[in-house]
Amino acid sequence: MVRKSSKGKKKVHVDIFRDQTFETELLTCDRSPIFGRFLKAKSDIQKGTKILNEKCLIAGPKIFDKNAACIGCYSYLNSIHLKCTNCSWPLCNERCEQSKYHSELDCSFFVERKIKPPDSLKSIEYGAIAVLRTLLLKICRPKDWEKLLSLEHHNDDRKNLPLWNEDIVAEQIIREQWNLGDLFTADEIHTVCGIYEVNGFEMGAFNTIASIFPFCSLITHSCIPNSGHFENVSDETLEVVSLVNIDKNAPITMCYDWCLKGTDVRRRYLLKSKYFYCSCARCNDPFECNTNFSTILCNNPDCKNGSVVSTKCVGLANIDADWKCRKCSKIFKVTNVRAIVEKYEKIGETLGTVKDKENFLLKCKSIFHPSHFIPFAIKFSLCMAYGHDAGYTLHEMSQSDAHRKMELCQEVLKILDILSPGNILYELQAAEVLLSRNILESGRCPKTLMRKRLQNSLEKLDEAIIIFELSYPMRMLAESAKMSTRLELIHFIKALK
Numbered sequence: 001m002v003r004k005s006s007k008g009k010k011k012v013h014v015d016i017f018r019d020q021t022f023e024t025e026l027l028t029c030d031r032s033p034i035f036g037r038f039l040k041a042k043s044d045i046q047k048g049t050k051i052l053n054e055k056c057l058i059a060g061p062k063i064f065d066k067n068a069a070c071i072g073c074y075s076y077l078n079s080i081h082l083k084c085t086n087c088s089w090p091l092c093n094e095r096c097e098q099s100k101y102h103s104e105l106d107c108s109f110f111v112e113r114k115i116k117p118p119d120s121l122k123s124i125e126y127g128a129i130a131v132l133r134t135l136l137l138k139i140c141r142p143k144d145w146e147k148l149l150s151l152e153h154h155n156d157d158r159k160n161l162p163l164w165n166e167d168i169v170a171e172q173i174i175r176e177q178w179n180l181g182d183l184f185t186a187d188e189i190h191t192v193c194g195i196y197e198v199n200g201f202e203m204g205a206f207n208t209i210a211s212i213f214p215f216c217s218l219i220t221h222s223c224i225p226n227s228g229h230f231e232n233v234s235d236e237t238l239e240v241v242s243l244v245n246i247d248k249n250a251p252i253t254m255c256y257d258w259c260l261k262g263t264d265v266r267r268r269y270l271l272k273s274k275y276f277y278c279s280c281a282r283c284n285d286p287f288e289c290n291t292n293f294s295t296i297l298c299n300n301p302d303c304k305n306g307s308v309v310s311t312k313c314v315g316l317a318n319i320d321a322d323w324k325c326r327k328c329s330k331i332f333k334v335t336n337v338r339a340i341v342e343k344y345e346k347i348g349e350t351l352g353t354v355k356d357k358e359n360f361l362l363k364c365k366s367i368f369h370p371s372h373f374i375p376f377a378i379k380f381s382l383c384m385a386y387g388h389d390a391g392y393t394l395h396e397m398s399q400s401d402a403h404r405k406m407e408l409c410q411e412v413l414k415i416l417d418i419l420s421p422g423n424i425l426y427e428l429q430a431a432e433v434l435l436s437r438n439i440l441e442s443g444r445c446p447k448t449l450m451r452k453r454l455q456n457s458l459e460k461l462d463e464a465i466i467i468f469e470l471s472y473p474m475r476m477l478a479e480s481a482k483m484s485t486r487l488e489l490i491h492f493i494k495a496l497k
């Protein structure tokens with residue numbers, strides 16, 4: 001098929017779902033023996049380029065979730081809610097009754113096949129809605145059904161796993177309870193479940209939306225991705241943006257999940273849920289590209305905190321290899337390393353106050369490298385907590401708290417710069433500006449030096465705004481940062497002249 005692009009240039013658009021090729025001005029589809037199909041750059045791509053914008057093929061409430069979600073917008077419902085005037089499935093407001101997939105696909109089908117909602121707001125039936133809605137593509141949108149079926153489902157691997165039993169629950173609801181065995185086979189139901197598991201994007205503030213974007217899902221995974229993806233729930237699009245400069249012919253990569261965990265956790269997660277063993281540069285390096293994100297400290301009293309890392313990180317056969325201290329050569333069983341990590345991760349999740357988090361960091365000092373992902377997660381949350389949490393709001397922050405916030409932001413930024421750049425820049429400039437104000441008031445710093453410091457903070461703020469603007473959820477923050485924080489800072493700098 002030949003189509004005209006918006007710029008009037010001729011663009012060859014070959015149907016990927018027929019002959020496995022896909023072409024835009026920037027991307028093309030290729031196949032590798034390791035990744036399967038993947039998207040790659042047709043020419044050099046600059047950092048910050050919008051490389052793909054795709055409309056959702058189909059979406060529904062999160063699969064296997066027992067909580068009742070609105071059938072239109074998928075937000076969780078409480079006992080006070082509306083019912084669709086046609087099919088009587090629960091909704092949060094009248095607008096949701098007209099929502100695209102519900103009105104187009106399931107509403108009249110529910111009526112026709114007399115499928116009533118469950119009596120309770122907790123039922124596994126809610127978790128089968130997205131599966132049914134997707135199966136209805138077979139009847140209502142056969143071309144989209146064909147597209148969907150071209151996606152990877154890994155059923156051969158999934159068949160032998162406990163989650164296959166969850167699919168069987170969906171199969172029983174759809175084929176037996178809702179009596180749709182004449183329309184959909186057990187195989188089709190397993191395939192749809194597998195396609196969501198391997199390709200699905202979770203959307204919405206609470207990840208309650210299961211959605212499929214066929215082109216975006218061809219992007220291969222990397223734990224140091226060169227692209228980021230941002231959802232726009234209101235128009236159901238997914239935008240992919242380059243986070244770094246990408247060379248011609250390089251694969252476009254995104255992090256499927258858990259980018260800010262250590263290699264052992266990430267790899268086991270990807271193996272369990274996406275059915276591949278990640279062998280990206282970060283996973284194959286025991287020091288995770290100089291971040292020490294997985295490094296623990298040796299407990300040999302004679303060694304004084306040598307770095308303990310995996311002895312073999314290349315190849316699936318080595319997933320359970322021993323760990324070893326690089327200083328005294330003491331060997332650690334991987335099961336013991338996992339037990340420590342799991343224990344401290346659990347404790348970390350329960351911490352609420354700034355004080356609790358700071359105390360926890362003190363405990364971590366003798367167990368984990370300072371940049372290990374467990375203390376890192378706590379430091380990350382402290383970057384936000386100082387200056388925002390009760391008793392620590394920006395204007396109440398003491399000089400020493402502002403220093404601490406700045407120190408934490410710098411530490412976290414150093415790692416994020418390698419793994420995933422982002423919003424810590426914003427927090428860092430906030431602490432810097434506050435400290436500058438305090439120093440200025442105390443008369444301890446000449447105006448010229450202060451101007452320089454603030455110019456530096458302004459550069460950080462501008463970079464943070466650019467990053468915020470790339471992402472839908474942060475665009476509001478970019479606007480307020482531009483309209484107030486930035487103007488205030490410029491005013492402050494001008495006043496120093």
Ligand SMILES: C[S@@+](CC[C@H](N)C(=O)[O-])C[C@H]1O[C@@H](n2cnc3c(N)ncnc32)[C@H](O)[C@@H]1O
Pocket residue numbers: 034035036037038151152154198199217218219220221222274275276277278279280
């Ligand atoms: C969302 S799909 C990506 C498209 C897929 N390559 C295809 O041909 O349909 C995810 C699957 O791609 C493969 N994959 C993606 N990234 C990979 C990687 N870094 N290493 C190995 N396999 C990968 C795995 O089979 C994974 O389950």
